Amino acid sequence: MFRHSIRALLVALSTLTAASQAATAMALAVPAEPHTVAPAAQSPRQQTVSDLTTTMKGEAFAHASYGLFGTQADREAHPAVGKLFRATAQTELNEHLKQAAALAGTVGTNEANLRQAINGETYEHQVMYRGFADQARMDGDDEAAKLFTEIAADEGRHRDAYRMALTAVTTGRGSVPAPPKADMVPVPAGMPKVKAARTMANLDTAMHGEALAHAKYMLFAERARQTGNQALARLFEGTAGVELHEHFAGEAALAGHVRMTKDNLRTAIAGEHNEATNQYPGFAKRATAVGDTAAARYFRDTAAAAAKHAAAFQQALDQLH
Ligand SMILES: [Fe+2]
Ligand SMILES: [Fe+2]
Ligand SMILES: [Fe+2]
Ligand SMILES: [Fe+2]
Numbered sequence: 001m002f003r004h005s006i007r008a009l010l011v012a013l014s015t016l017t018a019a020s021q022a023a024t025a026m027a028l029a030v031p032a033e034p035h036t037v038a039p040a041a042q043s044p045r046q047q048t049v050s051d052l053t054t055t056m057k058g059e060a061f062a063h064a065s066y067g068l069f070g071t072q073a074d075r076e077a078h079p080a081v082g083k084l085f086r087a088t089a090q091t092e093l094n095e096h097l098k099q100a101a102a103l104a105g106t107v108g109t110n111e112a113n114l115r116q117a118i119n120g121e122t123y124e125h126q127v128m129y130r131g132f133a134d135q136a137r138m139d140g141d142d143e144a145a146k147l148f149t150e151i152a153a154d155e156g157r158h159r160d161a162y163r164m165a166l167t168a169v170t171t172g173r174g175s176v177p178a179p180p181k182a183d184m185v186p187v188p189a190g191m192p193k194v195k196a197a198r199t200m201a202n203l204d205t206a207m208h209g210e211a212l213a214h215a216k217y218m219l220f221a222e223r224a225r226q227t228g229n230q231a232l233a234r235l236f237e238g239t240a241g242v243e244l245h246e247h248f249a250g251e252a253a254l255a256g257h258v259r260m261t262k263d264n265l266r267t268a269i270a271g272e273h274n275e276a277t278n279q280y281p282g283f284a285k286r287a288t289a290v291g292d293t294a295a296a297r298y299f300r301d302t303a304a305a306a307a308k309h310a311a312a313f314q315q316a317l318d319q320l321h
Contacts (some may be wrong), residue, residue, distance in 0.1 A: 064211035121159035139196035176231035179238020185249035192256035272310035
């Protein structure tokens, strides 16, 4: 642990030294050879970071949804469509979301990742799910109220486990807790099981939050594994599994998120089409305008990938007719 903090200090010092050397070099080099000095890595502007966050939410939601749509396609004996949904789901997570996270600087040290996770869990436990449960109860959506209350309790346990892990990581006291096990909730095709429009809207918000939590924890797990902290990697992965297979799935079942495969394909096509023609080109334009060239390139590439996804889903739909 002590060795760790020394190393962190050395890294911080060398960064500082490098930065001041670069500044000096820059001052000395102008106007002689400005191109020999590499420009400092630019962090994206606030609007770009906000667009990247929106992107991550959408990609995480697509990842989670396509997983369920794939299972439904298998139920209907359309294995090729199931395979297409699962392969696309992986692209959304491992390419699109991951690249957006890299540009936005979402993944930090194990300590920073744990703090981010604790903040998210605390908000969901104390504020979000309690508010959603009250609303659902008020509107007579008792099943949703029950689910929101159960999930609120889970998030409290996630927060506590992450707090213990943070203590272990920062002080070396105690140990990283064992990961929670997910109860897989099946989500067969069906209509919404709630009455109020407000409950539906809150289910949608909750599903986006769960999908994003799942995706982030998978990235945090990867980071923990790279640093050699296997126990922390397992905690993040186990918790990610609960967010997806239990929380997202439970909410999706109530929201009637999964329909018959033809309708799921139509939903997917509409989402990909919107990304390809509207959302990502708009984000690219904004990023270009403020000089966030790496982000602009990412948005353009991801728009093109979304157009390909839409075309592949359309082809699958045509073959089912
Ligand atoms: Fe995508
Ligand atoms: Fe959680
Ligand atoms: Fe959750
Ligand atoms: Fe896509």
